[in-house]
Amino acid sequence: MKRWAAALLLCLLLAFQLSLSPARAADRVYFTAAGSYILPLSDNTMPFWSGGYVYIASSIFTGRGREALGVSQVFNSDQDRLVLYGGGRSLTYDFTANCALDGDGAAYYPGAIRRGGVIFVPASTVSRYFDLVYSIIEVDQGSMVWLRTPSYGTSDKIYVDAAQYTVNSIYADYIRAKGDSRPGEGGPDGSSQPNTSAESQEGLEGKRVALCLKAGSDAAQLADALESYDAGAAFFFTPEEMERQGSTLRRLTAQGQSIGILADAGDRSRTVAEQLEAGNAALFRATCGKTRLAYLQNGGSQAVQDAESAGYLCLRPDLDRSGQALRSASNAQDLVRRLAAWRGDAAVWLGDSAAGTGLRAFLSAAKEAGGSCVSYRETGL
Known part of the structure; x- marks a missing residue:
């Protein structure tokens, strides 16, 4: 009888352990x-x-x-x-x-x-x-x-x-992003936020998002992320960056990305018109092409009107996210939520706030939610 009871107990313990294994595997x-x-x-x-x-x-x-x-x-x-x-x-x-x-x-x-x-x-x-x-x-x-x-x-x-520190950091971003998607969670300021698992899926379905970036030394890395997801964006270069990054300009052109000129209306050494002319000259030397896209910093409506009178299309973004980082999975989920709440297509100015990790996370989330990231063209979005 004792042997039979011991065998029964062993079987029950084994069955209990087997019942736990799927849950553990799911968390791995x-x-x-x-x-x-x-x-x-x-x-x-x-x-x-x-x-x-x-x-x-x-x-x-x-x-x-x-x-x-x-x-x-x-x-x-x-x-x-x-x-x-x-x-x-x-x-x-x-x-x-x-x-x-x-x-x-x-x-x-x-x-x-x-x-x-x-x-x-x-x-x-x-x-x-x-x-x-x-x-x-x-x-x-x-x-x-x-x-x-x-x-x-x-x-x-x-x-x-x-690599332990990096692994811990990446895992923390992953867990934070999953936590942000839980129903009923509030935003960083305690306000109510739509969750990415349901409302964001519906909110992004069929939407076109035009990401607009300030091109710096990491432009090639951002282009890699876009290429991985077959996504489009617009890169805005200062005339000086265009002179330095001829190979990147050629790559972006071949990849089908949009290129614009970033001009500073507050520059007292050159007018906006001179900056736009210098940018197009550098772009032509690198790609044998020119652009009509422009983004004016530190300029009022008059500067924009003057540039548009000269034949340029000045970017007027629907959302200015240059003050919010896009460098992690949690940053990406925050942008997804914001776009899900936006009615219709949106042109988003990211400035230099994006990094390859955050951009990849956003492109992945947007694709899963049924949205598409497209290049902002000279005819607009």
């Missing part, structure tokens, strides 16, 4: 890292397991991830194909087949998986083909899929120990 998060760069944490791009393989979002092969790994991605929407390339080699993922093909037609299994508009590829296949190294490392909050080149030369333990 997966980070993604490329070399020394740890990507922002998002439910949309988080790695996952399928068929015994761990899958990572192909967006890791853009921006700083591309620089760290030497592998790039390009998605052909017409043919519905993803191509990864680097070191003179390429893998093409065709979504009609569960495999990838190299340049010689050899097949590599398994294929890519698309979830919610995000494309995921098997980490093991990509790493092996492009001569990368990958590890799955345990961290305090869950696990990390870490890709790097063989020359990186750091052990898993040393890497995690050195």
Whole structure:
């Protein structure tokens, strides 16, 4: 009888433990890292397991991830194909087949998986083909899929120990963003805010958002984020920045982004007209093209009228967010809420408040909510 009771107790304990495992798995998060760069944490791009393989979002092969790994991605929407390339080699993922093909037609299994508009590829296949190294490392909050080149030369333990502060910060942003989306939560000032899980989804559905940015030294990084999400924006350069960033201007033009001139009406050394002329001259030297888009700082209505009389379209944003940072997931959720409450399409002036991490988080959230980020054109939004 005692043995029977002990066996029954053991079975009950085992059943209880099994009943807990799904809840624990649901709370587990997966980070993604490329070399020394740890990507922002998002439910949309988080790695996952399928068929015994761990899958990572192909967006890791853009921006700083591309620089760290030497592998790039390009998605052909017409043919519905993803191509990864680097070191003179390429893998093409065709979504009609569960495999990838190299340049010689050899097949590599398994294929890519698309979830919610995000494309995921098997980490093991990509790493092996492009001569990368990958590890799955345990961290305090869950696990990390870490890709790097063989020359990186750091052990898993040393890497995690050195990255602990960054991991904690990224995780805190992730948890804060999820907390901000809870129904009934108030804003930073205690006021009522719509939640991103319901009202923001409805509020952004079908809306067009024109992000307008002041272009500085991080313009290329912001362009990487936009390219990852096939999104548009307008970059406003001072004439001096246009002189310095010819290659960035050419890239933005090829990418289909809008370019405008940032003029300071308070500059006593040059008139607005002279600044606009200098900006277009620099733009022409870099791209063989010119622009009619302009944004005037420190100027009143008369300065705007004078510029428009000269043939320019001056940006008059619906929302001025230059005073609010867009540098984290929580910043991105705040902007999503604000746009959800806005009636109709919106042109948003971000100034120099955006960073690559925050912009990626916003583009991801806006896409999930059914909104589209478009370039502000010379004809307006």
